[in-house]
Amino acid sequence: MAALGIVLHLGFLAWNVFAVWQNLEVTSANLSHGANTYGGRWKYLTFLNQVLQTAFFGVCLLCDLLHLCLSNRNRCCSVLARLKDCIFAALAFPLGVFVFCSFWSIYTYDRELVYPKELDSIIPQWLNHAMHTFILPLVLIELFACSHQYPSKKNGIAVLVVFGAAYLSWVHWVHYAADIWVYPILAKLDVVGKLVFFGSSLLIMLTFYCVGEWLTRLRWGSGRPSKRKKKKKSN
Template sequence: MAAAASWGSCLCVHTVIFAWYVFTITKNCSLNTDAPGVKTYGGRWKYLTFLDLVLQCVFFGLCVFIDIVHLILPAKGVPSLLVKIRDKIFTILAFPLAAFVFSSFWSLYNYDRELVYPKYLDDIIPVWLNHAMHTTILPLVLVQMYIQNHKYGGRIKSIIGLALFAFLYLSGVLWVHYVSDIWVYPIMAKLSPVGLGLFFGIAALTMAPLYLLGEKLSRKIWASAEEKEEVRLGWRVS
């Protein structure tokens, strides 16, 4: 069971992770790449991997800001609105998306890498950057889950929020195809209309279990700490 880390310790961890994401995004954007997808309609923004990197960077930037506010103004404390925004971003988007990008990418990569990450990209994107985009994202959100307790809201509303994000992203994928006649990922070009519909449906439905996984892991990690807090506040009588 975890115990809440000090604000100073959190600031150190968050600063390192935030700097890592800034560095990763900068290196990604500075690549002199001939990858056709980057130069076509939508650029990097049509890729879920890049969107996830930006989301994680914004999230950890917010964490750094909250830590600094708490350390500078300990008496007043951090505005509850900031903490609520932090928790909403983490529980509804940051953890589920990191888990989805990690699991979907490496599952397809091990099945047939040409479906998601063609071999020619090895000569364009360094190995470390590939892992920064698709591997380390999961350990980093797990570190965050361990050092700070995030309050999960109502399941239905949260899953609807995640589903809305998935709908908007998939709508964007279809829009890119409609405007430019290209598919964001190679696997989509190989599927029939029915297969494509099933692929989109499965991808969207996978998000809900990942949200529930995050909720379960968080409660398992923080169960003891929450029980102690409830006893301290008189919420539980034993």
């Protein structure tokens, strides 16, 4: 099982590293791309998510290798496993699913609001799918192939909310500093529209967090000893 995890995570990590590298190469070569404006490509949630997924699978691979070489009771393994589970629960799964669903929903309605047609001549179609499509099957495979113990709902949601608030602040700072909106759809919304858009986006991400937790428990069980068992052990 450990060997299977290593192969799986090595493949996922290699794919994400390649996708990030290609993203950097393609967007750097074209000066008209938004990556060459204020904030660079770091203002795009898609790129941030891709970097996050890369880091996550890197942590997964390191965790697999340490578990193979060291005792599972090793403190380093335990801390890394908790970090891996927290990243998956609070960020990698809900954010990956959100990027997929939000991008393709808006794209289907009016692609100019999120991915103008002129980008087709800059970003290859396969790279577009690498950023916005393949993230979904990867996190789903991860969920069903590898067990993850979710943190307490309060802590997990707190991490997601902090990330969302930080990104929202960053988006508004970019607009304040450079008078540009990260996505064309934001330029077409008034204040109320933006509040509804950002509020609904946060609620959707929180929903995906709960879906990930539910699917994990459906596949692996709760993964936590009951209070009654804890009391027996303490006695």
